[in-house]
Amino acid sequence: QQQVKQSPQSLIVQKGGISIINCAYENTAFDYFPWYQQFPGKGPALLIAIRPDVSEKKEGRFTISFNKSAKQFSLHIMDSQPGDSATYFCAADYSGNTPLVFGKGTRLSVIA
Amino acid sequence: ETGVTQSPTHLIKTRGQQVTLRCSSQSGHNTVSWYQQALGQGPQFIFQYYREEENGRGNFPPRFSGLQFPNYSSELNVNALELDDSALYLCASSINQGAGHEQFFGPGTRLTVL
Numbered sequence: 001q002q003q004v005k006q007s008p009q010s011l012i013v014q015k016g017g018i019s020i021i022n023c024a025y026e027n028t029a030f031d032y033f034p035w036y037q038q039f040p041g042k043g044p045a046l047l048i049a050i051r052p053d054v055s056e057k058k059e060g061r062f063t064i065s066f067n068k069s070a071k072q073f074s075l076h077i078m079d080s081q082p083g084d085s086a087t088y089f090c091a092a093d094y095s096g097n098t099p100l101v102f103g104k105g106t107r108l109s110v111i112a
Numbered sequence: 113e114t115g116v117t118q119s120p121t122h123l124i125k126t127r128g129q130q131v132t133l134r135c136s137s138q139s140g141h142n143t144v145s146w147y148q149q150a151l152g153q154g155p156q157f158i159f160q161y162y163r164e165e166e167n168g169r170g171n172f173p174p175r176f177s178g179l180q181f182p183n184y185s186s187e188l189n190v191n192a193l194e195l196d197d198s199a200l201y202l203c204a205s206s207i208n209q210g211a212g213h214e215q216f217f218g219p220g221t222r223l224t225v226l
Contacts, residue, residue, distance in 0.1 A: 006154075041219070043217030043219045044202070044217045046214055046216075049214070089154050089155070098168070099157035100215060103154050104152075104153055105152070105153070105154050
């Protein structure tokens with residue numbers, strides 16, 4: 001059972017454009033929604049995270065939008081740069097002794 | 113501050129063998145989680161250790177086992193290796209168990225089973 005569904009699987013964006021990656025979750029108990037960035041040969045690194053008490057969180061060029069009623073959240077990368085080319089994972093967990101549940105990932109390529 | 117380190121970086125084993133992977137948690141972190149990341153997939157939770165005790169386990173068979181030491185470093189042991197065990201094994205440490213605490217991932221160990 002896949003608890004976090006991520007789309008698209010891959011994404012190609014022009015330099016300077018907006019990259020948008022979407023995730024949907026099933027478990028309404030989830031209360032922490034991080035996004036991880038992973039470069040080849042590296043472990044995932046936390047990019048930005050949100051809790052369901054806010055609908056949007058922005059850090060630099062990265063924004064999470066959260067829709068609790070639709071059980072969806074998305075990552076927007078503004079002014080996308082070639083250095084943003086990586087695989088992005090959404091994840092979720094909830095209070096207590098629970099592990100992160102990851103989406104399957106989106107491979108982003110930003111082309112000049 | 114030293115980040116999460118893992119060893120070895122790469123490992124090649126044959127089916128039926130046993131393997132031990134090692135992880136040193138970030139300074140001050142008492143919780144270690146292990147994940148398996150198959151090619152093209154997101155990480156899948158194997159188990160978590162908090163203060164040397166197993167504290168949660170994913171859908172992995174008993175031949176996957178682990179340890180956490182008093183300095184909070186950890187080992188992942190896999191017995192009777194199968195071809196499907198080929199994956200990137202990630203260790204993540206955090207300052208406390210439970211949700212909402214940022215997990216810091218190591219670079220992973222790439223295991224290939226032939």
